[in-house]
Amino acid sequence: MKPASFDFLCPETLEEALAALAEGGGEARVIAGGQSLVPMLNMRLARPGLLVDIMQLDPLHKIETSGDEIVVGAGVRQAELEARPDLSRHLPLLAAAFPWLGHVQTRARGTVCGSVAHADPSAELPLALVTLGGTVSLRSRSRRRKVKADDFFIGMMATDLAEDEMIESVHFPKARPGWGFSFREIGRRHGDFAIVACAAVADDEGLRLGIAGVDDRPRVFRLPALDNDQFDDAINDIAWSLNARDDIHASARYRRELVRSLGRETLKEASRCRT
Template sequence: MKPPPFTYHAPTTVGEALGVLAELGPEGKVLAGGQSLIPLLNMRLAVPPHLVDINRIPELAYVRVDAGGVRVGALARHAELERHAGAYQAVPLLRQALQLVAHPVIRNRGTTVGSIVHADPAAEMPAVLALLGGTVELARKDRRRTVGAADFFLGPLESCLEPGELALAVHFPRLPGRTGTAFVELARRHGDYALAGLAAAVTLDEDLRVAHARAAYVGVAPVPLVVDLTDAVRGVSAAGERSWTLAGRLAQSEVQPEADIHATAEYRRHLVGVLTARALHQAAQRALPEPGPDRTETTP
């Protein structure tokens, strides 16, 4: 399959890219990693008259860690962020989720910002941004704005990105102390989109009991669905063996999955319950002091 004809643009600075996008308006489509866009072009599901390739703008290729969290530029590849020791130390959920994104060859080329802008409700990184309450930095020729995750995702494959705008970076905030995280999902094959999955965060109090728990779900709603699960698990001892099934039941009552050729709605709801209990248990264990060997590669 071959893509439809288009006019190719290759700006070398952010200013030049914003100028091109301002001129093209809705007829311009940005190319970064291309791991979602190229298949859409080849299948003629997207037919933009103009393609704006930003890969020649080195100032967008960065991962920066500071006291507030991790900032990821528009050209930082999944693999770079996954291997970044500072990013893992600041926000371990990034690596926990990225290990489940597609396959290594795709992570070597695909960009984290591109995945978030693509706004696929079955993708991992939008859920991470939603759970952490992260932000997206958007720019156009005449202004810049920062949008929170809760307002960024509008629907399946739809974000608040306007014609002429370029997503420059995303920011993933640090979580408070005594907080552990986990990302679990179930897919037909490793690397496929998940039938259902979630990013989870559990914060413990001084007595190492659950003070707060929340999760962001993929594959069961039109956008990443964030659910506060605290009421179901408040006061649970992270060091104990208590079941987390009450939180799973609460999550099941909040989701409204749809059936497709891969799974029924009932099966997806069942997975939500099972995976929620599993993810919260993992996250709580990682919130404990001296949690022992790293378990970020654990998968369902």
Template sequence: MKPASFGYVRADSLDEALGVLGNEGAEARVLAGGQSFMAMLNMRLARPRVIIDIMRVPALAELAQRKDELVVGAGVRQARLLAMPGLERTLPLVAQALPFTGHVQTRSRGTVCGSIAHADPSAELPLCLVALKGHVHLRAAKSRRKVAAAEFFTGMMATAKADDEMIEAVSFPVANGEGTAFREIARRHGDFAIVACAALVSDHGIRLAVGGVADTAVARDWPHLEGTALDDALNAFAYELDARDDVHASARYRRELVRRIGRSTIEEAARCRA
């Protein structure tokens, strides 16, 4: 299929992009990597009047550590983040998850913030942002705000971003001695996850985030649990996610994956911490 007709603006500055977005509102869409958005255009699931290309805006290319967080600008491609020196020390969970994000070809074009904006519940980067309690930095022509990941994702491919806002950057808290692990089950490597789990184990306890089951990635915090206590917590979490049958897997299978993969991911994170 071919997309419906649209206007195209190649923004050279952030002010230009925000100006067009402010004027067009819901009729405009921001284009970064385009790995998901172009498919939606071709299937006419998205029919914007204007597309704003932001990939030549220098202000959106930032990839830098600020104090205790890593800030990733809207123009940073996934491959660039994965190749960042020291990523396995700064953001070990993201370093573990990024190789599962699509394929080499898509990571070379797709952006980190684009995946966050797309808000697919099976995607790895939104899951990591929720697991790490990261933030989304939103910008409009006359305002800016910082939204916690758990509040940004409001439903399946739905977010708290207003029509006149764009994601300027996302920020991930840097590692602080906790053990981390990431695992997912998919039909093929690079496919969207049937179930994905991201775990952090620290002095304060256990944090497990699960994607691919509910309409958004969901995280739970527990004290240090072992044996049947951990099994009971995982079982309750699996049912709280309200899994549904679909063409990829049954709800029962997804719940079992949450229990099994969740436990093995937590155990791996605990070993990494040790």
């Protein structure tokens, strides 16, 4: 199939892009890497009246350190962040997740913020952002606001993004000395979206377990530090609390079993890395 007709704007300034979104009345959509949006256009699952291409806007192509955060602009491609030599030191969870994220070719085109905006409940970058306790910076012509990642994702491919807003940047908290991290995933093939993916952080307050591929959005659970004989009960409770469903890829029962096995492994590995 081919997309329905639409207008295309390549703005010269961020202000021009924001004005187009404000005047679009819900018919305007931002396009960056296009790895998710273009297939949706071709299948006519999305029918915007206007596409606003932000990839020529230099202010959006920055990766910056701001205090205890790494700030990634809306124009930064996934491969650019993955290639940073300090990634494994500052964001070891992302470094562990990137090899599971699509393929080299898609990471070379897709943007970090684009994956967050698409909000696929099986995607790795939203899962990492939620598990790390990151935030999303949103901007419209009239205002700026920051939203916690756990509040930004509100449902199946649904976010707190207003019609006249775009994601300006996402903020990943940097790892601190002594913290432990782990990422595990099971998919039908390497590069596919996850059937289940688990991300874990062991920090000074205990454990965090993020889970993607089961519920309609990435979910994060906070746990106290656990002994080896306490992991099974904690993971079992989490598995049953998720809204697992049958689909063409896996049954709800299989997903719960993967949550139990992968969740236990990621939590134990993150705990070991901490010690």
